[in-house]
Every structure is written in structure tokens, then in C-alpha cells.
Amino acid sequence: MDLVSFARGPALEVALAVFCLGVVWRIVGFALLRIRRNFNEPRNSLVKAIIGGVIATGSRSWPHSEFTVRTGAGEALGYGYHIGLFIVILAFAPHIAFFGSLFGVTWPALPNSVITIFSVLTFTLLLAVLFRRVTHRVLRMLSNFDDYFSWFITTLVIVTGLMATAHIGGPYQTILGLHILSFDALLVWFPFGKLMHAFYIFPSRAINGTLLSRKGAAS
Amino acid sequence: MSRLGEIPIRIVSRTPAASTGTIGAGVTAILIEIATQLDRLADGGEPGAIDLRSLPMSPGDREQLLKALGPGEVTITLKGDGESTINETGIQGVWWSEYRDRGGELIAGFIEIAQVPAILPVEPDQLRRGAQQLRAGAAGAAQQPGN
Amino acid sequence: MAHYHDQPTIGEMLERHGVSRRTFIKYCTAMASALALPPLAGRAMAEQLRAALRPSVIYLSFQECTGCLESLIRSFSPSIENLIFDVISLDYDDTLMAAAGAQAEMARDKAMKDNYGKYVLVIDGSVPTGANGAYCALGGKSAVDILREAAKGAAAIVCVGTCSSFGGVPFADPNPTQAWPVSDIVSDKPIVNVSGCPPIPEVITGTLLQFISTGKVPDLDEYRRPKVFFGNTIHDRCYRRPFYDQGKFAKSFDDEGARNGWCLFELGCKGPTTYNACATTKWNGGTSFPIESGHPCLGCSEPNFWDKGSFYSALSAPRWGKAGEVSPGDVLKVVGGAAAVGAALGVASAGLSRLRQRHIEKSTTNNEAKES
Numbered sequence: 001m002d003l004v005s006f007a008r009g010p011a012l013e014v015a016l017a018v019f020c021l022g023v024v025w026r027i028v029g030f031a032l033l034r035i036r037r038n039f040n041e042p043r044n045s046l047v048k049a050i051i052g053g054v055i056a057t058g059s060r061s062w063p064h065s066e067f068t069v070r071t072g073a074g075e076a077l078g079y080g081y082h083i084g085l086f087i088v089i090l091a092f093a094p095h096i097a098f099f100g101s102l103f104g105v106t107w108p109a110l111p112n113s114v115i116t117i118f119s120v121l122t123f124t125l126l127l128a129v130l131f132r133r134v135t136h137r138v139l140r141m142l143s144n145f146d147d148y149f150s151w152f153i154t155t156l157v158i159v160t161g162l163m164a165t166a167h168i169g170g171p172y173q174t175i176l177g178l179h180i181l182s183f184d185a186l187l188v189w190f191p192f193g194k195l196m197h198a199f200y201i202f203p204s205r206a207i208n209g210t211l212l213s214r215k216g217a218a219s
Numbered sequence: 220m221s222r223l224g225e226i227p228i229r230i231v232s233r234t235p236a237a238s239t240g241t242i243g244a245g246v247t248a249i250l251i252e253i254a255t256q257l258d259r260l261a262d263g264g265e266p267g268a269i270d271l272r273s274l275p276m277s278p279g280d281r282e283q284l285l286k287a288l289g290p291g292e293v294t295i296t297l298k299g300d301g302e303s304t305i306n307e308t309g310i311q312g313v314w315w316s317e318y319r320d321r322g323g324e325l326i327a328g329f330i331e332i333a334q335v336p337a338i339l340p341v342e343p344d345q346l347r348r349g350a351q352q353l354r355a356g357a358a359g360a361a362q363q364p365g366n
Numbered sequence: 367m368a369h370y371h372d373q374p375t376i377g378e379m380l381e382r383h384g385v386s387r388r389t390f391i392k393y394c395t396a397m398a399s400a401l402a403l404p405p406l407a408g409r410a411m412a413e414q415l416r417a418a419l420r421p422s423v424i425y426l427s428f429q430e431c432t433g434c435l436e437s438l439i440r441s442f443s444p445s446i447e448n449l450i451f452d453v454i455s456l457d458y459d460d461t462l463m464a465a466a467g468a469q470a471e472m473a474r475d476k477a478m479k480d481n482y483g484k485y486v487l488v489i490d491g492s493v494p495t496g497a498n499g500a501y502c503a504l505g506g507k508s509a510v511d512i513l514r515e516a517a518k519g520a521a522a523i524v525c526v527g528t529c530s531s532f533g534g535v536p537f538a539d540p541n542p543t544q545a546w547p548v549s550d551i552v553s554d555k556p557i558v559n560v561s562g563c564p565p566i567p568e569v570i571t572g573t574l575l576q577f578i579s580t581g582k583v584p585d586l587d588e589y590r591r592p593k594v595f596f597g598n599t600i601h602d603r604c605y606r607r608p609f610y611d612q613g614k615f616a617k618s619f620d621d622e623g624a625r626n627g628w629c630l631f632e633l634g635c636k637g638p639t640t641y642n643a644c645a646t647t648k649w650n651g652g653t654s655f656p657i658e659s660g661h662p663c664l665g666c667s668e669p670n671f672w673d674k675g676s677f678y679s680a681l682s683a684p685r686w687g688k689a690g691e692v693s694p695g696d697v698l699k700v701v702g703g704a705a706a707v708g709a710a711l712g713v714a715s716a717g718l719s720r721l722r723q724r725h726i727e728k729s730t731t732n733n734e735a736k737e738s
């Protein structure tokens with residue numbers, strides 16, 4: 001079996017299974033956790049608290065006006081590469097063909113040239129993000145292996161993908177195989193590292209927001 | 220449906236017609252390439268050639284190219300295994316060669332930039348063989364009484 | 367080049383058959399053009415060939431369908447007549463030769479003896495090794511034995527077709543005859559693989575001619591294919607490439623995209639991973655090639671092309687399971703199964719942490735009670 005066949009065959013099958021298992025495990029485990037009982041008298045009704053939670057989900061996704069100057073650049077970087085990633089993942093024809101055969105639905109693609117531009121931009125932003133992480137003192141102290149590895153695996157998928165489309169670094173099959181294989185690795189790593197934020201980010205903001213608003217905090 | 224031409228096709232994009240008179244960018248590039256090779260030949264360089272097959276040309280482009288080069292004064296016909304023609308174009312030293320097989324099918328076409336098309340000159344050993352042949356013939360004739 | 371055996375050079379041979387130097391140059395030029403070599407390379411090749419000795423070629427067919435030979439005899443430039451009679455001395459080919467039976471075998475043995483160490487061995491078809499090689503036998507000898515014997519005295523081996531190069535269809539899972547490519551059986555001779563199912567005729571003759579004219583094995587890629595012909599993918603040279611780049615794809619064989627000649631990637635085109643000369647040399651004397659006729663590339667010049675799932679599923683599509691095809695149902699099975707296990711694990715881990723939480727709470731309340 002050659003590399004491509006292995007990568008999109010057994011390796012993908014296992015990776016997909018591990019991914020689902022891990023994601024469901026962590027979501028179910030998280031959802032069933034007991035929330036610490038609050039003995040204080042609630043400041044807000046449950047309905048109001050939930051509305052507060054929804055507001056918090058939105059407002060936490062935007063720089064707080066007081067800190068815009070300090071955190072704005074970082075958030076812009078973050079938004080930039082996330083949007084780039086979504087476009088490259090969802091609007092590139094071969095990726096759509098991939099999803100199509102997995103889920104049976106397809107959608108229109110963007111021209112390859114546009115995708116190439118976005119992936120190069122995304123790659124550049126990812127480099128900038130890494131640079132910021134290692135140069136920013138606080139951020140550096142907060143970072144652990146998980147942060148760097150999650151960055152590495154995401155970037156690896158992009159780099160191998162770019163190499164495959166640009167036909168550099170070796171025969172196309174090999175690079176394509178590496179690209180799919182690195183994606184398989186990403187799937188496996190996903191639920192167990194910080195990439196899991198994709199599933200956690202909004203629920204945790206909502207839950208925190210609701211709990212805080214129940215206590216009477218402004219959202 | 221037995222012939223290629225009978226299969227219905229729909230033309231998606233028409234290449235610009237030759238009749239527009241303006242020379243296409245592709246043809247201009249070939250003309251410039253020929254000019255460069257002529258210069259090189261004049262400066263004592265190697266003769267060159269441009270394979271017509273390697274150039275994706277529409278019939279219109281071809282017409283334009285032929286017209287731009289113009290008709291010349293030399294025509295050579297090769298009669299080995301099918302008739303092949305080499306025509307000098309209006310630009311001296313630029314030869315338009317079309318090689319055909321026994322069935323008259325075009326098997327190679329190119330523009331040659333040379334004093335004389337490379338296929339024409341005879342190699343020394345060939346000359347010697349010719350001389351031998353003639354001598355043998357002459358000797359044979361001499362031996363035959365009454366001739 | 368030295369004359370041994372008082373053998374005539376190819377040039378002299380040609381002359382004797384009334385093929386003039388110019389005619390030969392004509393064919394070699396056509397050949398070079400068909401192979402997208404520079405036009406002057408044809409003349410150089412013609413001169414080299416004329417000075418060379420006519421090599422003995424032994425063509426052995428094993429577990430094959432004769433498609434490769436069918437392809438070879440449709441070589442346009444040079445045509446097979448030119449090749450056989452002028453440039454090579456085809457001393458054995460059981461399909462093309464007039465002799466049959468013991469006579470044919472004798473001719474082969476004689477050619478092998480007379481030209482020991484100098485002949486070019488052309489192999490077509492895979493070599494079955496199961497049941498002691500009984501699946502393919504000629505004149506009472508098994509293909510494996512014949513190959514081993516013939517390989518001993520060969521100057522080089524040219525494998526024509528994907529079967530002899532990579533095992534081909536007989537090699538496909540579960541390989542009932544235990545067929546192997548030549549390179550798995552012979553290891554001490556230079557081997558050139560001219561893969562394809564079948565290979566392009568001009569590529570077969572081109573490889574032979576190049577070998578004869580230079581006397582050297584050409585530059586080979588990782589699969590021992592001559593780089594001149596297998597240096598680019600179909601995708602690299604495909605005239606539908608602009609559509610690929612624009613993201614315009616035919617989704618079925620009769621939709622608008624197919625009629626407009628859009629890229630066939632989604633219909634399963636293997637062009638991006640297939641190294642061959644189809645897009646440039648084309649077929650039937652340069653008439654067209656599969657993609658030009660509206661069919662995706664099958665990837666027939668690549669190893670295991672028959673075991674890579676459907677010809678019609680996109681290259682980037684995942685594949686696993688028996689048929690090598692993934693349906694949303696299969697995905698659901700894998701995903702569903704994994705999700706069920708994940709859910710169970712989730713319930714268990716939440717339960718565990720609840721227990722721990724309760725335990726901690728109990729001990730803290732106890733402590734608080736004690737303290738007060």
C-alpha cells in the first residue's frame with residue numbers, strides 16, 4: 001500500500017474514530033459534571049441569567065473596549081488565521097470532494113488561486129501568532145507543550161497542503177500522502193489537546209456568563 | 220458514425236479568427252524566436268529548429284505564421300518512404316519542413332533555421348560508398364566484352 | 367563503434383534495405399517530435415543509431431493480455447516494420463514470429479547463445495510463481511525459469527507494460543497466481559520499466575531506440591521508468607488544467623461541465639498522481655488521450671492502480687473497507703461506534719469526578735463542622 005492509500009485509508013479510518021471517540025468523551029464528560037451549588041440568593045432570574053450568558057458569549061468574542069489597544073492586534077491575528085483556515089478547509093475543491101464522499105453533500109468551490117492566496121496568508125498569520133507567543137512574556141509563561149504542538153500540527157497540515165499544490169518538496173503523491181497523514185494526526189490530537197477549544201469555546205462562555213449573571217455580574 | 224468529423228461537438232471557445240488581420244501574441248513570439256535564431260546563425264552559431272508540434276497553434280495561427288514568413292524561392296521534395304517537403308520561406312535561411320510517411324500522413328513538422336536543411340548534406344562515408352559503387356560499376360562494364 | 371562478428375552497422379543494414387540515411391533521419395525526427403524532444407535530437411539519434419550495431423532483441427510474453435504488443439505494433443514513428451527490420455533484430459517474439467513450437471524455442475535459445483551478454487530482453491506480463499510457476503508455462507518450462515535463464519545473458523531488461531513493471535492486474539489483491547513484477551525476480555541486471563496499461567507505443571520504441579543509440583540505460587525515476595517520458599504527471603501537462611485551477615469541475619459525464627470540457631478531478635481523474643507522457647505524446651499518432659476524450663485518467667502507469675478503489679472516486683476521497691469505497695453509511699458506522707464508546711467513557715469520567723467532588727465536599731464540610 002502506498003502512502004496516499006494508507007493515509008486516506010486505514011489511517012484516516014482510525015483517526016476519524018479516535019477523533020469522534022475523544023470529542024464525545026470530553027463533551028459528555030464535561031456536560032455531566034456537577035455544577036457547584038450556589039447557596040446565595042440569585043440576583044437575577046434564570047431567564048435573565050441565560051440571556052446574560054448569550055450576551056457574554058458574544059461580548060467575550062470581541063476585545064473589551066478598555067483593552068482594545070493592548071489585545072486588539074492579537075485578536076485580529078487570531079480572527080485572521082481562523083477565517084483563513086475555514087476558507088481553505090471548506091472552499092477548496094479537493095477538500096469539498098473529500099467531505100462530499102464522507103457526508104454525501106457538496107457545495108461550490110472557490111478558484112484555486114484564491115485558495116492559494118488565503119493559505120499563504122493563513123500560514124503567514126500562523127507564523128506571526130507563534131512569534132507573538134514566544135516574544136510576549138506573559139503569553140510565553142502561559143504556554144505549554146499543548147499550545148506549541150497544536151500550533152505545529154495545524155501549520156504542518158497547511159504547509160504540506162501548500163507544498164502539494166505547488167509541487168515542491170518531492171513527488172506529488174508523497175506530499176499528498178504527508179498532507180493527509182498530518183491531517184490524520186491532527187484529528188487524533190484534536191480532542192486531547194487545546195484544539196478541543198473548537199467545541200468548548202462557546203458553551204464555556206455561555207455557561208460562565210449564565211452563572212456570573214445569576215450572581216448579578218454585568219455581562 | 221464512422222468518422223471523427225461526424226461526432227457532434229459543440230465549440231465552447233472559438234480561437235480568434237485569422238481573418239481579423241492582427242497577428243496573435245503566440246505567432247509574434249514564434250517570429251521573435253525565429254529572428255533570434257537567425258541572428259545566432261549569422262554570428263556563426265548552430266542552426267536551430269522549432270518543432271511545430273510543440274506549439275499549440277490553431278489553424279488560424281498557422282495561417283498567420285505562414286503569411287508573415289511569406290513564400291520563398293526554393294522547394295525541396297524528399298522521396299524516401301513518402302513525399303516530404305521542405306520549403307524555403309520568404310525569409311532566406313528559414314525553412315518550413317513537413318515530413319510525411321508512406322501514407323501521406325504528416326509525422327513531423329518544424330521550422331528550421333539553417334543555411335541548408337540539415338537533412339540534405341551527404342556524409343563523407345556516404346560519398347566514399349558512392350565512389351566505390353561507381354568504380355565497381357565501371358569495372359563491371361569494362362569486363363563485359365562488347366561494351 | 368567497433369565491428370565484431372563482422373556484423374553490419376544499423377546504417378549499413380538500412381542502406382541494404384533501401385532505407386536511405388535521409389529517410390531514417392526523417393523517422394527519427396518524427397520520433398523525437400512525438401516524444402517532445404528537441405527536433406535536432408532526432409538527427410543526433412539517427413546518426414548514433416546508424417553507427418550502432420543491430421542489437422538482438424528477445425521479447426518474452428508471460429502472464430499478459432497482449433495489449434502491450436498490440437500497442438507496440440501501432441507505433442507510428444518509427445513504425446514497427448522500420449524498427450524490427452532496420453534497427454533491431456527481433457530474434458524471438460512468440461506472437462509476431464512466423465516460426466512456432468520447437469523451432470521457435472530453438473531460435474530463442476540460439477539467439478541467447480549467440481548474443482550472450484549483449485541482447486536486450488523485453489518482458490511483457492507478470493511472472494506467476496504460485497504452484498511452482500505452473501500458471502504460465504511455455505514449451506514445458508515455467509515463466510519464472512525462462513525469465514531467470516534469459517536474464518542471465520541479457521545486457522538489459524526492458525519491462526513493457528504495468529504487469530512486468532509492477533505486477534499489473536494479475537498482481538491485484540488477492541493475487542491468486544502469486545504473480546510478481548520482473549524486478550522482484552531478477553535483481554542483478556539493469557531493468558527499465560515502461561509502465562502503462564498498455565504503454566504508449568512511441569514510449570516503448572523510444573526507450574528501446576534510446577538504449578540502442580546510446581548503449582546506456584536512460585535516467586530512471588524511483589520506479590525505474592525513463593525520466594524523459596515519465597518525468598511529468600498527466601496533471602502537469604493537462605490541457606484541462608486551467609479549469610482545475612479555476613475550480614471548474616464536471617460532476618457527471620453528461621452535465622454542463624462535462625460538455626464544456628471542465629476538469630475531471632471529481633469524476634476520479636488520477637492525473638495528479640500519474641506519471642506518463644499521455645498528455646504530450648498522446649495516442650494513435652498524436653490524435654488524443656483519455657482526458658481529451660472526456661474520461662478521467664485511471665493512473666495505469668502507476669503501481670497498484672487497480673487496487674486503489676474506484677476509478678471514478680475523487681483522488682482526495684477517503685477510502686477504506688473491502689470495496690475501497692466510503693459511503694456516508696460507513697462513515698456513520700465508524701463515527702457512531704466511536705461516539706457510543708466516547709459517550710460511555712464520558713459518563714464514566716463524569717461519574718468519577720462527581721464522586722471525587724462529593725468526597726471532597728464531604729471532607730471539607732466535616733472539617734468546617736469540626737472547626738466550628
Ligand code: SF4
Nearest residue numbers: 601604629630635637
Ligand atoms: S482532468 Fe485530471 S489531469 Fe486534467 S487538470 Fe483535471 S485532474 Fe488534472
